Amino acid sequence: MRYISTRGQSPALNFSEILLGGLAPDGGLYMPEQYPQFSDADLSAMRQMSYADLAYTILSRLIDDIPAADLKAIVAKTYTPEVYAYARPSQNATDITPTLKLEDGLYLLSLSNGPTLAFKDMAMQLLGNLFEYVLAKVGQTTNILGATSGDTGSAAEYAMRGKKGISVFMLSPHKKMSRFQTAQMFSLQDDNIHNIAVKGVFDDCQDMVKAVSNDAEFKAKHKIGAVNSINWARVAAQVVYYFKGYFAVTKSNAELVSFAVPSGNFGNVCAGHVARMMGLPIKKLVVATNENDVLDEFFKTGVYAPRTSAQTLHTSSPSMDISKASNFERFVFDLVGRDSEQVRALWSKVDQGGAFDLNANGLFAKVANYGLVSGSSNHANRMQTIRDAYAKYGVTIDTHTADGLKVALEYRETNVPMVVLETALPAKFEDAVVEALGQKPERPASLSGLESLPQRFDVMDASVQAIKQYITDKV
Ligand SMILES: Cc1ncc(COP(=O)(O)O)c(C=O)c1O
Numbered sequence: 001m002r003y004i005s006t007r008g009q010s011p012a013l014n015f016s017e018i019l020l021g022g023l024a025p026d027g028g029l030y031m032p033e034q035y036p037q038f039s040d041a042d043l044s045a046m047r048q049m050s051y052a053d054l055a056y057t058i059l060s061r062l063i064d065d066i067p068a069a070d071l072k073a074i075v076a077k078t079y080t081p082e083v084y085a086y087a088r089p090s091q092n093a094t095d096i097t098p099t100l101k102l103e104d105g106l107y108l109l110s111l112s113n114g115p116t117l118a119f120k121d122m123a124m125q126l127l128g129n130l131f132e133y134v135l136a137k138v139g140q141t142t143n144i145l146g147a148t149s150g151d152t153g154s155a156a157e158y159a160m161r162g163k164k165g166i167s168v169f170m171l172s173p174h175k176k177m178s179r180f181q182t183a184q185m186f187s188l189q190d191d192n193i194h195n196i197a198v199k200g201v202f203d204d205c206q207d208m209v210k211a212v213s214n215d216a217e218f219k220a221k222h223k224i225g226a227v228n229s230i231n232w233a234r235v236a237a238q239v240v241y242y243f244k245g246y247f248a249v250t251k252s253n254a255e256l257v258s259f260a261v262p263s264g265n266f267g268n269v270c271a272g273h274v275a276r277m278m279g280l281p282i283k284k285l286v287v288a289t290n291e292n293d294v295l296d297e298f299f300k301t302g303v304y305a306p307r308t309s310a311q312t313l314h315t316s317s318p319s320m321d322i323s324k325a326s327n328f329e330r331f332v333f334d335l336v337g338r339d340s341e342q343v344r345a346l347w348s349k350v351d352q353g354g355a356f357d358l359n360a361n362g363l364f365a366k367v368a369n370y371g372l373v374s375g376s377s378n379h380a381n382r383m384q385t386i387r388d389a390y391a392k393y394g395v396t397i398d399t400h401t402a403d404g405l406k407v408a409l410e411y412r413e414t415n416v417p418m419v420v421l422e423t424a425l426p427a428k429f430e431d432a433v434v435e436a437l438g439q440k441p442e443r444p445a446s447l448s449g450l451e452s453l454p455q456r457f458d459v460m461d462a463s464v465q466a467i468k469q470y471i472t473d474k475v
């Protein structure tokens, strides 16, 4: 499988060649040249597979430059019950992504049972193992530069700590993550982990990462790698759990399923879009945003108008406080029939702080063909949804999952199961859960007292020059 850039001005490359980098040299995002297709017979064969076997079956169609036995071993080592150890008492602890039935036709897909209690572990643990394998093969090291609004950062740091030849430089918005998220990252004392709190919002951090990635000389000199979902491998790994969730709630491939996805950077729902393009019978992909509702605005109006840092709100689902959704470019690439010239024209506006409107050229009307719909949630909605879920189903959910559930309920259809992706465990957002329920959510015993551990981090202005200097000084 070859990978091409959404902006069409970079050479096509193999998976291992795009694994370590972020943006393509032309500023675009890598996409598979074509989507592998899973037939009805394939789906039937995959239905009963373990998570690891399913992951191998899907990923081996996207990765053909790692020997099959090696890829199989990497996947098997990643998706084990020991790595994804947390499970609610009513769930099967050996299931990597257990499904919880809330009521007839409504399910929660638990994606947050990994080491950092968020769905990011699903892909990041695999990335850690893939990086280690590929780096050893080519005898190289890497300095990962990432941006986080709270969960990618800790997932990356837990996946990469102790890995030979890998250092992590993680930018996060200063004082805008939950107490748990902050402590989970900043309490790490490993020499290869560098936490940098940026005076700004997540989008400022992501812009800094993109600017460094766009400086080809600096990128090559300092071997800069990426772990954000601008890295295709993240999206590829996330495709797997849509298949797993689909099989968990259906008996035959003739059934359709809808998924509700708490969204910010559009990486998670982009993986759902890819799964659908590969032949998974998905009816709707419900994009659920918080008050930072740029994506909801697009799917309702056809206008994509990213907001400035000053216009980006600090909410009680802080990991979704994002106004410039990176992976949206991947979806638009498909929407415009993979016409990279059109993508370049649209993003030349976005990259200059502008917006675009897909109504005039008739493209917005085509969005319906992809099953994408949207809605948004605010603080009052999410508090009420957390209370309702607890009262009706006896389940405590986090604020992001609550945004997903709130919007999911607006799009339920008879005979189409709705699966809400649980993107984090409530323990990560304890203060908000206490506000909603008046009691603390449970957390794994190993993480008790996390917030009291000593923290190590540096504070920085949102400056590309400053982060370049910081990396230069440390490596
Ligand atoms: C808990 C949680 N929910 C939802 C999201 C949004 O996912 P995405 O950025 O892939 O749209 C994130 C961050 O990405 C997150 O950390």
Ligand SMILES: N[C@@H](CCOP(=O)(O)O)C(=O)O
Residues within 6 Å of the ligand: 147, 148, 149, 150, 151, 152, 153, 202, 227, 228, 229, 230, 264, 265, 267, 319, 320, 326
């Ligand atoms: N919500 C994310 C933001 C980064 O998203 P990514 O999927 O592009 O890595 C976070 O928690 O850091």
